[in-house]
Amino acid sequence: MKPSISAFGGDQFKLPEQVKQLATFFSLYYFAVNAGALISITATPILREDVYCFGEQECPSLAFGAPAILMAVSLFIFILGRPFYKSKPPAGNVVMLVGKTVGNAIATKWKEKKTNPREHWLDYADKKYDRQLIGDVKVLMRILVLYLPLPVFWALFDQQSSRWTIQATRMDGDMGSWDIKPDQMQMLNPLLILAFIPLYELAFYPLLGLIELIWPHYAIDEQIR
Structure with missing residues (x-):
């Protein structure tokens, strides 16, 4: 509780x-x-x-x-x-959504890193996920360092x-x-x-x-x- x-x-x-x-x-x-x-x-x-x-x-x-x-x-x-x-x-499940966003960004970067470079590796997920979600995941990634x-x-x-x-x-x-x-x-x-x-x-x-x-x-x- x-x-x-x-x-x-x-x-x-x-x-x-x-x-x-x-x-x-x-x-x-x-x-x-x-x-x-x-x-x-x-x-x-x-x-x-x-x-x-x-x-x-x-x-x-x-x-x-x-x-x-x-x-x-x-x-x-x-x-x-x-x-x-x-x-x-x-x-919805926020954890699953974040995981899918990260997975999509990694997979897309692996395919397009030479043909379509981006400023941040999470930006590769912008074809499937909106910019607000990607921005939130970026903030989350920076905060996760504090949890180590x-x-x-x-x-x-x-x-x-x-x-x-x-x-x-x-x-x-x-x-x-x-x-x-x-x-x-x-x-x-x-x-x-x-x-x-x-x-x-x-x-x-x-x-x-x-x-x-x-x-x-x-x-x-x-x-x-």
């Missing part, structure tokens, strides 16, 4: 008129997700270790059961809002729920008035995200917007000189 909710939420806005509201929605959505993660990672270890049930010293049933009940309640609330949602029907380090990132990120917790069991969790439990170590990630979201919204993104406004004028001045 989680990856679908963000896309579904984006469909509720009319673009380009509500592009600012769309950006605010994604920030609030990300904030809410991590606020929930922070609360759950903090609370569930307490329910597991400090509550006794079924004659045992710990209560994992409550630690797992409470989030499950809350998930069912949230799903029910989400379904209640169905009459107010904008639902866009599926409009992702396997390394996720390999390290997912160690929060494994190596971090194992390491925390060997550490002294006494922090004075609070004794941090091993499985609460994972809350550092959502805690830092909650701290950085307002910083990005109030400082970093406005600064980038200011640079974007200044830079085109600077580039034009350089060309004139």
Whole structure:
């Protein structure tokens, strides 16, 4: 559900008129997700270790059961809002369309590279696909480079729920008035995200917007000189 909710939420806005509201929605959505993660990672270890049930010293049933009940309640609330949602029907398989565009460009280039040279190799697909789609695929190809380090990132990120917790069991969790439990170590990630979201919204993104406004004028001045 989680990856679908963000896309579904984006469909509720009319673009380009509500592009600012769309950006605010994604920030609030990300904030809410991590606020929930922070609360759950903090609370569930307490329910597991400090509550006794079924004659045992710990209560994992409550630690797992409470989030499950809350998930069912949230799903029910989400379904209640169905009459107010904008639902866009599926409009084809974008992944297949991009793959066909790339395949057609490669095949056409192989046939016509000597007789009909193009500025970009994807331009060879212009006989079958429109320029807007080809332009979008060009942008996608440039963005895909940013995803190359992702396997390394996720390999390290997912160690929060494994190596971090194992390491925390060997550490002294006494922090004075609070004794941090091993499985609460994972809350550092959502805690830092909650701290950085307002910083990005109030400082970093406005600064980038200011640079974007200044830079085109600077580039034009350089060309004139």
